Amino acid sequence: MVLHLYVDWLSQPCRAVGMLLMENNVEHQVHDVKIMSGETRTTDYKKVNPVGKVPAIVDDDFHLGESHTIMRYICASRNLPDHYYPNDIKQRARVDYWLDWHHMNLRFGSSRLIKANFFGPIHKFPQQTIDESRKEGEDVLKSSLTFMEETLGKSNYIAGGNQLSIADIALASEVAMLPISGASCEGYPSVQAWLKRISTEIKSWPQVNATLDQFLASKDK
Numbered sequence: 001m002v003l004h005l006y007v008d009w010l011s012q013p014c015r016a017v018g019m020l021l022m023e024n025n026v027e028h029q030v031h032d033v034k035i036m037s038g039e040t041r042t043t044d045y046k047k048v049n050p051v052g053k054v055p056a057i058v059d060d061d062f063h064l065g066e067s068h069t070i071m072r073y074i075c076a077s078r079n080l081p082d083h084y085y086p087n088d089i090k091q092r093a094r095v096d097y098w099l100d101w102h103h104m105n106l107r108f109g110s111s112r113l114i115k116a117n118f119f120g121p122i123h124k125f126p127q128q129t130i131d132e133s134r135k136e137g138e139d140v141l142k143s144s145l146t147f148m149e150e151t152l153g154k155s156n157y158i159a160g161g162n163q164l165s166i167a168d169i170a171l172a173s174e175v176a177m178l179p180i181s182g183a184s185c186e187g188y189p190s191v192q193a194w195l196k197r198i199s200t201e202i203k204s205w206p207q208v209n210a211t212l213d214q215f216l217a218s219k220d221k
């Protein structure tokens with residue numbers, strides 16, 4: 001049965017799920033859902049994912065949202081190599097730790113900056129909203145990257161071990177899109193080296209990140 005994947009390739013969680021599927025040759029069909037054109041908010045799309053967010057999957061008649069949950073489901077249902085989401089309870093807990101940490105730390109900081117620096121001018125948010133969001137984003141991003149730097153100074157992979165996990169895929173997808181809001185991991189050498197390692201190791205990285213790369217290139221012009 002073909003798994004249906006609903007994505008906007010500019011979105012961090014979409015790229016993470018896409019890479020896990022492509023890397024492991026999991027048969028799937030991609031459905032593009034353009035966030036900026038309002039396609040996540042249509043009645044038809046809400047039949048796929050009632051909360052109107054991407055990514056989402058439909059596997060047979062099973063509907064699922066939330067990228068981290070989707071990645072865990074793919075690991076288990078497609079019997080992917082153990083290193084992505086280890087069976088060992090403690091190693092698995094480390095991967096879960098970083099996936100949970102992601103929501104209110106790296107992602108939170110990144111999304112506050114995207115709100116201030118990217119959507120702020122487009123949607124003409126009040127200056128006070130932009131300033132508050134930018135300050136919060138900068139503070140949270142700094143503490144998040146500092147913590148990642150400490151961790152990656154001791155280990156090649158974010159959850160430890162000597163192989164890639166779904167936590168690396170989720171977090172690397174986020175760090176890769178920091179330039180959208182004018183941020184970056186410059187000044188964090190271990191994070192930079194890890195991003196380079198992950199983006200080289202994941203063979204589908206260039207394909208899945210092509211839309212983001214094109215967008216960033218056009219923004220620089």
Ligand SMILES: N[C@@H](CCC(=O)N[C@@H](CS)C(=O)NCC(=O)O)C(=O)O
Pocket residue numbers: 011012013035040041052053054055065066067068
């Ligand atoms: N925690 C969710 C986040 C999903 C999410 O916020 N998706 C955004 C794109 S990054 C979205 O669909 N936004 C569309 C909208 O809010 O209309 C996950 O990891 O899948």
